[in-house]
Amino acid sequence: xxxxxxxxxxxxxxxxxxxxxxxxxxxxxxxxxxxxxxxxxxxxxxxxxxxxxxxxxxxxxxxxxxxxxxxxxxxxxxxxxxxxxxxxxxxxxxxxxxxxxxxxxxxxxxxxxxxxxxxxxxxxxxxxxxxxxxxxxxxxxxxxxxxxxxxxxxxxxxxxxxxxxxxxxxxxxxxxxxxxxxxxxxxxxxxxxxxxxxxxxxxxxxxxxxxxxxxxxxxxxxxxxxxxxxxxxxxxxxxxxxxxxxxxxxxxxxxxxxxxxxxxxxxxxxxxxxxxxxxxxxxxxxxxxxxxxxxxxxxxxxxxxxxxxxxxxxxxxxxxxxxxxxxxxxxxxxxxxxxxxxxxxxxx
Amino acid sequence: xxxxxxxxxxxxxxxxxxxxxxxxxxxxxxxxxxxxxxxxxxxxxxxxxxxxxxxxxxxxxxxxxxxxxxxxxxxxxxxxxxxxxxxxxxxxxxxxxxxxxxxxxxxxxxxxxxxxxxxxxxxxxxxxxxxxxxxxxxxxxxxxxxxxxxxxxxxxxxxxxxxxxxxxxxxxxxxxxxxxxxxxxxxxxxxxxxxxxxxxxxxxxxxxxxxxxxxxxxxxxxxxxxxxxxxxxxxxxxxxxxxxxxxxxxxxxxxxxxxxxxxxxxxxxxxxxx
Numbered sequence: 001x002x003x004x005x006x007x008x009x010x011x012x013x014x015x016x017x018x019x020x021x022x023x024x025x026x027x028x029x030x031x032x033x034x035x036x037x038x039x040x041x042x043x044x045x046x047x048x049x050x051x052x053x054x055x056x057x058x059x060x061x062x063x064x065x066x067x068x069x070x071x072x073x074x075x076x077x078x079x080x081x082x083x084x085x086x087x088x089x090x091x092x093x094x095x096x097x098x099x100x101x102x103x104x105x106x107x108x109x110x111x112x113x114x115x116x117x118x119x120x121x122x123x124x125x126x127x128x129x130x131x132x133x134x135x136x137x138x139x140x141x142x143x144x145x146x147x148x149x150x151x152x153x154x155x156x157x158x159x160x161x162x163x164x165x166x167x168x169x170x171x172x173x174x175x176x177x178x179x180x181x182x183x184x185x186x187x188x189x190x191x192x193x194x195x196x197x198x199x200x201x202x203x204x205x206x207x208x209x210x211x212x213x214x215x216x217x218x219x220x221x222x223x224x225x226x227x228x229x230x231x232x233x234x235x236x237x238x239x240x241x242x243x244x245x246x247x248x249x250x251x252x253x254x255x256x257x258x259x260x261x262x263x264x265x266x267x268x269x270x271x272x273x274x275x276x277x278x279x280x281x282x283x284x285x286x287x288x289x290x291x292x293x294x295x296x297x298x299x300x301x302x303x304x305x306x307x308x309x310x311x312x313x314x315x316x317x318x319x320x321x322x323x324x325x326x327x328x329x330x331x332x333x334x335x336x337x338x339x340x341x342x343x344x345x346x347x348x
Numbered sequence: 349x350x351x352x353x354x355x356x357x358x359x360x361x362x363x364x365x366x367x368x369x370x371x372x373x374x375x376x377x378x379x380x381x382x383x384x385x386x387x388x389x390x391x392x393x394x395x396x397x398x399x400x401x402x403x404x405x406x407x408x409x410x411x412x413x414x415x416x417x418x419x420x421x422x423x424x425x426x427x428x429x430x431x432x433x434x435x436x437x438x439x440x441x442x443x444x445x446x447x448x449x450x451x452x453x454x455x456x457x458x459x460x461x462x463x464x465x466x467x468x469x470x471x472x473x474x475x476x477x478x479x480x481x482x483x484x485x486x487x488x489x490x491x492x493x494x495x496x497x498x499x500x501x502x503x504x505x506x507x508x509x510x511x512x513x514x515x516x517x518x519x520x521x522x523x524x525x526x527x528x529x530x531x532x533x534x535x536x537x538x539x540x541x542x543x544x545x546x547x548x549x550x551x552x553x554x555x556x557x558x559x560x561x562x563x564x565x566x567x568x569x570x571x572x573x574x575x576x577x578x579x580x581x582x583x584x585x586x587x588x589x590x591x592x593x594x595x596x597x598x599x600x601x602x603x604x605x606x607x608x609x610x611x612x613x614x615x616x617x618x619x620x621x622x
Binding site: 030031032055056075076077078079080088090091094095097103104105106107108110111114126127128129130131132133134136137139185186187188189190192193242244248249251252255259292293302 | 399400401402403413414415416417418419427428429430431434435438461466467468469471472473474475476477478479480481484485504505506507508511520522523608609612616619
C-alpha cells in the first residue's frame with residue numbers, strides 16, 4: 001500500500017502508530033547521534049516486549065533495557081556505564097534472567113542488515129569466526145545464529161548469518177524534507193543499512209528542509225522518501241550524544257547518566273527526572289536549561305564547517321537549442337511533426 | 349635532563365612506534381588514537397588512519413570520544429560504511445590494528461565479552477565490537493592492556509590469537525598466513541610471540557620494573573627473551589606531543605575521569621545547581 005506523501009507528525013503520534021509491543025525494533029544510529037527522543041517517547045508510552053537490535057549500545061540500549069522494555073537483545077557491544085566496577089542495566093538484566101542476548105561481531109551484525117536491506121536470505125561472513133565463542137555459544141537464535149554452507153565455486157566452507165528485517169527502525173539524522181528524504185553525514189557506520197533493512201522507518205531530524213536542498217545534494221540522502229513512514233523535526237533530538245554540524249557530545253549529561261546508571265535505583269531516578277517528567281524534547285531541554293543554565297547548552301553548539309559544494313552542472317538544461325532545434329536531430333518541433341505525418345506515424 | 353613521563357605516556361609511545369609510514373591503520377578509541385596521532389605527527393606522516401565507523405584517512409584534530417567520532421577529525425578522505433571498513437580488512441588491505449585486552453591467554457587469544465557464566469555473567473564486558481574481525485584479518489595486531497588480566501584459560505573466547513599455539517592458526521586455513529597478534533604492550537612491559545611456539549615472550553621491560561613484578565600477574569611460567577631489554581624511554585618531543593594533543597590520555601582514564609567529574613560538579617555547585 002502506498003504511503004501518504006507527506007509524513008510530518010509528532011513523536012508521540014509516530015511511536016503510537018508505528019511501534020508495537022513485541023516488535024523487532026532497531027536503533028538506526030551507531031554510537032553517535034542516536035535517536036534519544038524516540039527512545040524516550042517509546043519509554044513514555046510504555047511500549048515493551050521488544051527484540052532490540054543495536055550495532056553498539058550506549059544510553060539508548062541501557063535505557064530500554066533498564067525500563068524492562070527489551071526481552072531479547074541482538075548486538076555487538078554494550079556500554080558498561082559504571083566502568084569495570086560499576087554495573088550496567090544490561091548486566092543486571094542478564095543476571096536476573098529478564099534479558100536474553102545474542103552477541104555478534106560488528107561485521108556479523110552489520111552483515112545481517114546488509115542481507116535484509118538487499119532482500120537476500122543470508123550473508124556470507126568471515127570464516128575466522130568459527131573458532132570463537134561467538135560462533136560456538138548460541139543464544140535465542142540457536143542454530144540460526146550462524147550456519148555453514150559450501151561455496152558452490154570454491155568448495156570451501158562458508159559461514160553465513162541470517163538476514164534481519166526489523167519491524168521498525170528509529171533513526172536520527174541531520175535533515176530531512178517533509179516527504180521523508182533523510183540526509184545523514186559523518187560516521188556512516190551501519191545507519192543506512194539499519195534503516196533500509198527495516199519494514200518501517202521513523203525519522204527524527206535536527207531540521208526539516210525544503211526538498212530543493214535535498215535534491216541539490218543527493219549523495220547525502222540515506223533514506224529515500226518512499227521508504228520513510230514518519231518525519232519529526234526534533235532539535236537537540238540526539239542530546240546528550242552528538243550530531244555532526246549541530247552539537248557536540250554533552251559530557252555533563254553523560255556524566256550524570258553514567259553515574260546514575262551504575263545502580264538500579266539511581267538510574268530509575270534519572271529516568272524519572274529526564275524522561276517521564278518531561279513530556280517531550282522541548283520540555284527536556286527546558287528542564288536542562290533550568291538546571292544548568294543555557295550557556296552549558298550553547299557551549300555545545302557546533303561552529304559551521306561546510307564541505308565544498310560539488311558541481312552538478314551540465315552543458316545545457318533543455319533538449320532544444322537556442323534556435324529552437326532539438327539537439328539530437330537538428331529539427332524544430334514543426335519539422336518533427338511534419339516528418340511524423342509524412343511517414344504515416346500519427347494516428348487518431 | 350630528560351622529562352619525566354607517566355606509564356600511560358610510555359604505553360602510548362610504545363604503541364605509536366609500531367606504526368610505520370604508509371601503513372593502513374585501524375585505530376580503536378582511547379590510547380590507540382592518541383598513538384596514531386603521535387605517529388602521524390612525528391615519524392609516520394603518510395600513515396593512513398582509519399576508524400571502523402567508516403572514516404578513512406583522517407587527520408586527528410582532538411582525541412575522539414569513540415570510534416564514530418567524526419567531529420574529532422580535521423577532515424577525512426573517504427566516508428565509507430562499517431561493512432566496507434571490515435571487508436577492506438578481510439581483503440588484506442589493513443596493515444595494523446590495535447585492540448584492548450580484557451583477558452588474554454599465553455597464545456594471545458582474547459576475552460572482552462564476559463566473566464563467569466556467559467549466559468548469567470558475573471561481569472558483562474562490552475563484547476566483541478570489531479575486535480574478532482580485526483585480529484582475524486589485519487596483517488598485524490598490537491594488543492594493549494591496562495587493567496586486563498592474564499589467564500590460563502579464557503572465560504569466553506572472543507577474539508582469536510594463535511589458538512592452541514604452534515602453527516595452529518596458519519594451519520586451520522581460516523586466517524591470512526602470518527597474521528595474528530605481534531605485540532602485547534602493558535604498563536609494565538612489552539611482549540612478543542615466539543615464532544615457533546607462538547607463546548608470548550617478554551622482550552622489553554619498562555624502566556623500574558622487574559621480571560618478578562611482571563611474573564606475579566601471569567599464572568604460568570613466563571618465557572623471557574634472551575635479549576630482554578629496557579623499553580626506550582619517551583623523548584621530550586613525544587611527551588610534549590601527547591600532553592598537548594591528549595592531556596587526559598597522559599593522565600590515564602581513571603585520573604582524568606576523576607578530575608573531569610570533580611570539575612563538572614564544582615562548576616555546578618558554584619551555580620547552586622546541586
